[in-house]
Amino acid sequence: MTMKTPRKTSPLPAVIAMGVLIVLAIVFVSELGTVSGGGEDDSPAESTLTADTYMPEIAVLLETGEADAGEALITRYGCVSCHAGAGAENKLAPAFEGIGTRAETRRPPLSAAAYIYESIVHPTAFELEGFSGNMPVIYDGLIPDEDLGSIIAYLLTLTGE
DSSP states (O other): OOOOOOOOOOSHHHHHHHHHHHHHHHHHHHHHHHHTTOSOOOOOOGGGOOTTTTHHHHHHHHHHOOHHHHHHHHHHTTTHHHHSHHHHHTTSSOOSTTHHHHHHHHSTTSOHHHHHHHHHHSTTSOOOTTSOOOOOOOHHHHSOHHHHHHHHHHHHTOOOO
16 A cells, blocks of 8 residues: 655745735735825925916816816716715715806915816815815826816806806
8 A cells, every 4th residue: 555645835835925915915005095195295385375376287288178078077087976966965075066166265376277276186285174085186197188177177167056
């Protein structure tokens, strides 16, 4: 009778798999922090804001932006999930209705266009009292400039309550 000798298995594959999982977890957590607003914010300090803050960038965006396209884009990028309906009612984010008017006085000395631009590109720069402050950093690499210009142009047309 022949006895089978148990084969020794190497722990190396398990160690490699564990290492890969740890690296993926670290990458996931760091990306999650960036998307949820935990990344660095390179917006100007409150004390340096002027009426011209962001205006060179905004002028370029609005040259190619089309307000007619903006309405579909806020749906495509999921903005309406928090800024309309139950999201706005539950204070996740301010409603879009009337934003073109409210934005004029929301963050002096910024213009309405500058306030809307900052709210999208630097969502952690200004926290509106009474809202959750969880605007994701979606602009960075996810929304092309052409779409951003159209979104801003559209939101500026929403002047009624």
